Amino acid sequence: DIQMTQSPSSLSASVGDRVTITCQASQDISNYLNWYQQKPGKAPKLLIYDASNLQTGVPSRFSGSGSGTDFIFTISSLQPEDIATYYCQHYDNLPLALTFGGGTKVEIK
Amino acid sequence: EVQLVESGGGLVQPGRSLRLSCAVSGFTFDDYAMHWVRQAPGKGLEWVSGISWNSGSINYADSVKGRFTISRDNGKKSLYLQMSSLRAEDTALYYCAKEDIDGRMDVWGQGTTVTVSS
Numbered sequence: 001d002i003q004m005t006q007s008p009s010s011l012s013a014s015v016g017d018r019v020t021i022t023c024q025a026s027q028d029i030s031n032y033l034n035w036y037q038q039k040p041g042k043a044p045k046l047l048i049y050d051a052s053n054l055q056t057g058v059p060s061r062f063s064g065s066g067s068g069t070d071f072i073f074t075i076s077s078l079q080p081e082d083i084a085t086y087y088c089q090h091y092d093n094l095p096l097a098l099t100f101g102g103g104t105k106v107e108i109k
Numbered sequence: 110e111v112q113l114v115e116s117g118g119g120l121v122q123p124g125r126s127l128r129l130s131c132a133v134s135g136f137t138f139d140d141y142a143m144h145w146v147r148q149a150p151g152k153g154l155e156w157v158s159g160i161s162w163n164s165g166s167i168n169y170a171d172s173v174k175g176r177f178t179i180s181r182d183n184g185k186k187s188l189y190l191q192m193s194s195l196r197a198e199d200t201a202l203y204y205c206a207k208e209d210i211d212g213r214m215d216v217w218g219q220g221t222t223v224t225v226s227s
Contacts, residue, residue: 091212
């Protein structure tokens with residue numbers, strides 16, 4: 001089974017800072033990697049799909065990159081409303097399965 | 110409006126069963142695969158099970174294989190999760206989620222809480 005390792009598990013940054021989260025797959029997953037934002041008490045929200053594509057309606061300060069085993073999620077300028085936990089997620093279709101990273105909790109310093 | 114509404118959660122004793130439902134509206138249900146994802150209190154997201162649009166492909170996380178059964182009724186626009194032999198570690202908020210394409214979960218319900226305790 002493919003494992004997704006996300007780091008850091010938490011971070012604290014100031015408003016306007018650039019924030020970077022990494023996700024590493026235990027084997028090559030091409031670009032089958034999505035990123036979600038989960039605010040406290042809310043369901044997850046899809047932000048980035050296929051490693052680098054911005055979901056419709058998501059602010060352009062969010063971005064993703066990478067392929068193979070190493071992926072990066074970036075918030076270019078942290079805003080107060082970005083306080084949330086962020087998850088990477090891989091998808092397999094043979095057999096059908098999703099694998100989530102452990103999550104990164106982002107807080108304001 | 111695209112909407113997923115879960116129901117059926119509650120407090121149940123270990124070893125007992127529970128059936129979760131997810132009613133959908135606002136999109137053509139039988140065009141899409143669907144998934145159940147859970148989140149234990151204070152923990153991360155854990156995929157539980159997924160089902161293709163026509164129920165031809167079904168899979169489960171190892172943690173629930175043999176105890177949980179996913180199903181769908183396209184006519185009723187509903188997704189189900191039959192949970193049996195429940196354990197304390199199954200305590201979680203259970204979300205249903207719509208798969209847009211290639212594993213993108215683009216719509217989520219608000220979740221239903223399952224608590225397994227004596």
